Amino acid sequence: xxxxxIALPAALFVSPHSPHTGPQEAAAAVSVVVSLDELVTGSSFxxxxxxxxxxxxxxxxxxxxxxxxxxxxDVERSVVGEPGTQVWVRTLGGVVxxxxxxxxxxxxxxxxxRSLLFLHKxxxxxxxxxxxxxxxxxxxxxxxxxxxPSPDAGTMLPRTGPSIGAREVLVGAxxxxxxxxxxxxxxxxxERK
Amino acid sequence: MHHVNASNRGRFAPIAAGLSLVAATLLLAPTASAYCxxxxxxxxxxxxxxxxxxxxDCGVELFWKSPCVGFxxxxxxxxxxxxxxxxxxxxxxxxxWTDADCGDGKxxxxxxxxxxxxxxxxxxxxxxxxxxxxxxxHDDVWPHAGAGSTLALTTVTYNVDTGEIYDADMExxxxxxxxxxxxxxxxxxxxSIATHETGHFLxxxxxxxxxxxxxxxxxxxxxxxxxxxxxxxxxxxxxxxxGDPIPASCDPTPRRGFESQCNPPEITPEDGSCCxxxxxxxxxxxxxxxxxxxxxxxxxxxxxxxxxxP
Numbered sequence: 001x002x003x004x005x006i007a008l009p010a011a012l013f014v015s016p017h018s019p020h021t022g023p024q025e026a027a028a029a030v031s032v033v034v035s036l037d038e039l040v041t042g043s044s045f046x047x048x049x050x051x052x053x054x055x056x057x058x059x060x061x062x063x064x065x066x067x068x069x070x071x072x073x074d075v076e077r078s079v080v081g082e083p084g085t086q087v088w089v090r091t092l093g094g095v096v097x098x099x100x101x102x103x104x105x106x107x108x109x110x111x112x113x114r115s116l117l118f119l120h121k122x123x124x125x126x127x128x129x130x131x132x133x134x135x136x137x138x139x140x141x142x143x144x145x146x147x148x149p150s151p152d153a154g155t156m157l158p159r160t161g162p163s164i165g166a167r168e169v170l171v172g173a174x175x176x177x178x179x180x181x182x183x184x185x186x187x188x189x190x191e192r193k
Numbered sequence: 194m195h196h197v198n199a200s201n202r203g204r205f206a207p208i209a210a211g212l213s214l215v216a217a218t219l220l221l222a223p224t225a226s227a228y229c230x231x232x233x234x235x236x237x238x239x240x241x242x243x244x245x246x247x248x249x250d251c252g253v254e255l256f257w258k259s260p261c262v263g264f265x266x267x268x269x270x271x272x273x274x275x276x277x278x279x280x281x282x283x284x285x286x287x288x289x290w291t292d293a294d295c296g297d298g299k300x301x302x303x304x305x306x307x308x309x310x311x312x313x314x315x316x317x318x319x320x321x322x323x324x325x326x327x328x329x330x331h332d333d334v335w336p337h338a339g340a341g342s343t344l345a346l347t348t349v350t351y352n353v354d355t356g357e358i359y360d361a362d363m364e365x366x367x368x369x370x371x372x373x374x375x376x377x378x379x380x381x382x383x384x385s386i387a388t389h390e391t392g393h394f395l396x397x398x399x400x401x402x403x404x405x406x407x408x409x410x411x412x413x414x415x416x417x418x419x420x421x422x423x424x425x426x427x428x429x430x431x432x433x434x435x436g437d438p439i440p441a442s443c444d445p446t447p448r449r450g451f452e453s454q455c456n457p458p459e460i461t462p463e464d465g466s467c468c469x470x471x472x473x474x475x476x477x478x479x480x481x482x483x484x485x486x487x488x489x490x491x492x493x494x495x496x497x498x499x500x501x502x503p
Contacts, residue, residue: 031339031342031343031344032341032342032343032344033342034339034341034342038341038342042341061336062336063315063316063331063336063337063364064315064316064317064455065317065318065319065456066316066317066318066348067350092337092348093238093239093348094238095238095353098352098353098354099318099320099350099351099352099353099359100233100238100239100350100351100352100353101318101348101349101350101351102231102238102239102348102349102350102351103346103347103348104346104347104348104349104393105339105343105346108238108239110237110238120338127338128338129338129339130338130339130341130342130343131337131338131339131343133339133342134338
């Protein structure tokens with residue numbers, strides 16, 4: 001159980017959506033920032049993958065009929081779990097014909113884009129853990145792959161206590177550094193036993 | 194009702210308590226006129242256009258075509274907050290936007306009307322049947338990813354070519370979140386969240402102005418988002434410029450008609466021309482929406498009467 005009575009310095013709460021970097025894409029979900037530990041432990045798979053194709057369709061869900069998008073990921077590297085070389089991921093929203101549906105705070109994974117993804121296997125589909133908070137684009141700057149937030153991360157509530165939000169750890173980090181951090185989280189529960 | 198309790202909602206409470214210490218400092222972030230509107234970027238998806246312009250701007254702005262738009266609370270509301278209180282919070286939140294001062298005593302040319310409670314407890318957009326722009330709470334199970342981290346989620350359905358909004362539904366995570374509505378012991382202030390979300394409902398995106406209601410980050414323990422700032426007002430006035438008075442006959446009926454039930458039967462008009470009608474055209478010339486409005490007023494009067502009984 002996390003001890004959450006000590007507030008982190010304000011500087012840690014500067015988000016990727018702060019005035020210094022400007023807002024990203026449109027969003028409307030309100031979420032609490034999740035920690036890297038929560039992302040890793042809540043995921044069946046953590047992968048570095050490239051989105052190969054996507055298909056949007058209307059689908060009946062337990063919570064109504066909505067547009068969903070299935071994106072095929074070509075797995076380049078699996079950090080957690082064994083999803084195989086390809087995995088289809090379902091996200092909410094998309095475009096079917098002339099109708100678009102925007103589900104705020106959901107991960108948006110454009111074809112051709114390379115990402116670090118935290119994935120959760122449900123009985124019916126593989127989804128992105130914690131929606132957009134489990135998706136980090138891999139952008140290459142001066143030959144170095146670095147992580148950027150999902151385009152539509154929504155409204156974020158900062159967290160406090162000794163556990164720092166995953167986005168503070170991952171956004172702006174090099175891919176290699178991020179993978180080391182994930183490996184450390186994987187090892188930590190075993191070391192605590 | 195100012196403070197609601199639920200044993201399984203403790204996860205968020207300590208976070209809010211600790212953060213209230215720094216919320217005031219963070220809310221004093223640098224300011225700049227920086228409102229953005231949500232857009233449809235063909236071939237990409239949803240994006241934004243901002244003032245001043247950003248390099249990533251794209252697409253056509255989302256907007257409600259009719260100057261009057263209806264919304265409905267799901268009739269069960271929440272174990273945390275009853276239907277009347279929840280409805281009033283969202284009525285007040287919409288009113289903040291529609292009553293914004295655009296200068297010279299003028300207001301945005303948009304009106305949002307409470308069409309009364311609906312049965313359907315799910316997000317739905319029916320392309321060939323009636324609809325409701327529903328606001329609902331999930332008290333038992335959050336049905337989407339991010340159950341432990343998501344407080345609220347809005348789904349907006351729109352025409353990708355024109356940007357016209359067809360439907361907008363809000364879902365609130367009553368299963369995992371402890372909402373508050375008063376000024377004491379504020380945790381997750383529902384009026385603040387409602388005001389922010391209703392801005393999105395009307396087509397606004399996130400602002401870079403750190404003081405704006407539409408700023409991307411909301412601080413737990415704060416009620417600051419409950420009031421609009423200049424940047425918010427500039428945004429809503431740009432989205433719905435003041436103009437001729439909205440006629441009393443303006444029809445807030447959702448696209449294809451007002452529908453209270455989930456999964457309604459498809460409309461099959463006599464001429465077989467379902468769904469070639471103009472976007473926003475009501476199924477029954479507003480009759481069903483007006484009937485629902487009358488029903489809602491009746492229900493409210495009944496509840497008031499019950500409250501005053503000894």
